[in-house]
Amino acid sequence: MSEFAPTPTSTHTPKKRVAILGSTGSIGTQTLEVIEALPDAFEITLLTAGNNSHLLIEQAIAHKPVAVVIANKDKYKEVFDALDPHDIQVYAGADALEQCMDMDVFDVVVTAMVGFAGLKPTLRAIKNRKTIALANKETLVVAGELVMREAREHQVAILPVDSEHSAIFQCLPGEFINPIEKIYLTASGGPFRGKSAADLAHVTVQQALKHPNWEMGAKITIDSASMMNKGLEIIEARWLFDLQPEQIDIVVHPQSIVHSIVQFEDGSMKAQLGLPDMKLPIQYALSYPQRLANSFERFNFMNYPNLIFEQPDFDTFDNLNLAFEALRLGGNAPCVLNAANEITNRAFIDGRIGFLDIAKLNRKAMEGMNFVALPSLDDYLQTDRDARARTAEMIPS
Numbered sequence: 001m002s003e004f005a006p007t008p009t010s011t012h013t014p015k016k017r018v019a020i021l022g023s024t025g026s027i028g029t030q031t032l033e034v035i036e037a038l039p040d041a042f043e044i045t046l047l048t049a050g051n052n053s054h055l056l057i058e059q060a061i062a063h064k065p066v067a068v069v070i071a072n073k074d075k076y077k078e079v080f081d082a083l084d085p086h087d088i089q090v091y092a093g094a095d096a097l098e099q100c101m102d103m104d105v106f107d108v109v110v111t112a113m114v115g116f117a118g119l120k121p122t123l124r125a126i127k128n129r130k131t132i133a134l135a136n137k138e139t140l141v142v143a144g145e146l147v148m149r150e151a152r153e154h155q156v157a158i159l160p161v162d163s164e165h166s167a168i169f170q171c172l173p174g175e176f177i178n179p180i181e182k183i184y185l186t187a188s189g190g191p192f193r194g195k196s197a198a199d200l201a202h203v204t205v206q207q208a209l210k211h212p213n214w215e216m217g218a219k220i221t222i223d224s225a226s227m228m229n230k231g232l233e234i235i236e237a238r239w240l241f242d243l244q245p246e247q248i249d250i251v252v253h254p255q256s257i258v259h260s261i262v263q264f265e266d267g268s269m270k271a272q273l274g275l276p277d278m279k280l281p282i283q284y285a286l287s288y289p290q291r292l293a294n295s296f297e298r299f300n301f302m303n304y305p306n307l308i309f310e311q312p313d314f315d316t317f318d319n320l321n322l323a324f325e326a327l328r329l330g331g332n333a334p335c336v337l338n339a340a341n342e343i344t345n346r347a348f349i350d351g352r353i354g355f356l357d358i359a360k361l362n363r364k365a366m367e368g369m370n371f372v373a374l375p376s377l378d379d380y381l382q383t384d385r386d387a388r389a390r391t392a393e394m395i396p397s
Contacts, residue, residue, distance in 0.1 A: 016286065017105060019046035019130075021097070021121055022112035024055040026217040027135045027161065027278065031110050032059060034283045038292060045105040048097055050113070051075065057082045064088065066105045069097045071117075094120075101125040108286065110161070111136040114219050115342050116384050119143055123377070126150045133285040135161035137236045142335040143380045144239030158240070159285040164233055165240055166281035167259035167272035173289075175264065180241060184261040185233055186253040187312060188213050188276075190225040193254060197316050203355045205348065213256040213276045222345050226358045227312070231323025232341075235334050238327055245327045250320065252310040257299065275299050318359040322366060331373040332383040333366065339387035340365030347395045365391045 018035060022028045028049075035042045044063040049056040053075040060068050060083050067089035070079045076092035083090050091100060094117070101109070101124035108131040111118050118136035123143075125132060127150065134140070140147055151158050160166050164185045191210050192200055208225040209218060216224070223229035234248050251261075256276040263269045274280055275297055283294060314320050319341070326333040344358040353361065365387055372379050 015040065016042050017045045017107045018042050018110060018286065019048075019100075019106040019108070019125075020044065020110045020112055021048050021118065021136075022050070022114065023047040023059055024049040024052040025112055025114060026215065026220070027112035027282065028110070029055075030278050031112060031282050031286075032063070034279050034286065034294075035063075037294060038283075038287075041292060042286060046100060046103065048100070048113075050117075053079050060088050061086060067091065067100060067103065069093075069100055071097055097121050098124050101128055101130065107131060108133055110282070110286070111139065112161075114138075114217060116142055116338060119147075119380070123147065123150060126154055126156045129154050129156055132156060132158045133161050133282070134158050135282075137162055137232050138338050140236045140239045141232050141338045142384065143375075143377070144235065144334070145330075146375075146377060146380070148239050157288075159288055160236075160240055161278075161281050161285045162233060162236070163276070163278060163281050164260040165237060166284055168237065168241060168262055170272045170284065171260075171262040171270035175262075175270075178264050180243065180247065180262055181265045181267075182247050182249060182263040183237060183241065183243065184249050184251050184263070185230065185237060186251055186256070186258050186260050187227070187230045188224070188256045189252045189254050189310070189312075190227065192225055193252065193310075194313075195316065197356060200316070200355050205351065208348070208355060212254070214278070216278075218349060219342075219345055222348060222358075223341070226319050226345075226355070227317035228319040228323070228341050228345070228358070228362075230312075231319045232338065234320075234323045235327050245324055250312045252312050254308055254310075255304055257304055257307060273299060319362060322359065322362055326366065329371070331371055332375045332379060333369065333371065335375070335380050335383045336366055336369040336387040337362060339384045340391040343388050343391040343395070352396055361391060361394055364394060 020028050020031055045066045047059055047065050048069040050071045069091045073092045080090040098121045101121050109125045110133040111122050112135045115138050118139050122139045160169050168183055209221050211221050258271050258273050261269050261271040326337045340362045344361045347353045348358055
């Protein structure tokens, strides 16, 4: 088993104080739903949002955290005026978000921010020995070696929230001395499963946002449609479970019931199954090592008499190839890929490029990168800036 989670030594779970980075997004709001249903197990002490001041105010009034952070400084007065009567501290700006990781008012941080912006606050939380419930896959994609080194040094548990990585994690208890031979990350195939490149030449943003199984934010939903989400998960899994690229495989499973599979050296395989509901992996990360009773809908085998598994289409969805290529290159290559994809994803949503251009421009960004084999944090930050600028130059304004 990876070093990212300690062997559980107790079944007792005290009430945990929770900070949510990105509380107004899809994962953040679902985390609040989980906590609302388990008030004796958790309490909210810090909430942060990027721009959605209205929802942040609603959440803060409902949950009475010690503090909130709104990243958009222009929204500070609005949030302060609304929350000052409730004795809730209000901060603004990216620096404040990072600095709040020094506060001694929470035990676990749910990193639900989307994109590269989650890296620095996550590193700051690790330095303060906060348990990380990791929903921001980009943190490990862009700087996995650095993040895991810091986690080991500060003896911090990093608990995965992504359904696929949570599934792998849930298959590992009792297997601490047994090496993993291989893992299979399942993919629904998204809205364009089975489509050819010709079919995808003129798809719309609305079509790409219609995921068949999951309710997610726009960025992740587009990544799922382009298969980049699975590509990022490949890189994240490498660091979470200390694997080599050849130990990671993808299988398309359109029902999203088998969330991922672990294969051990004797050929035995373990899988975690359940309905496609992000609240379960969120709750498991928060409550680990316990499993807490809940009222989530239960899986019924009779509703799924046939489970389908297929090979992914690497020819149509080049982002999968790019992810494996970046992983094998190492260094700052995954950081370049993530930065380029954040730009191309947004450009597609804004209607400035076509769907197939996402992978094409991501590949061009990779081909033009300045490779750094052993990057520092400053190298990652510079790589991110350079890759974004270079990708943006290739996109019509």
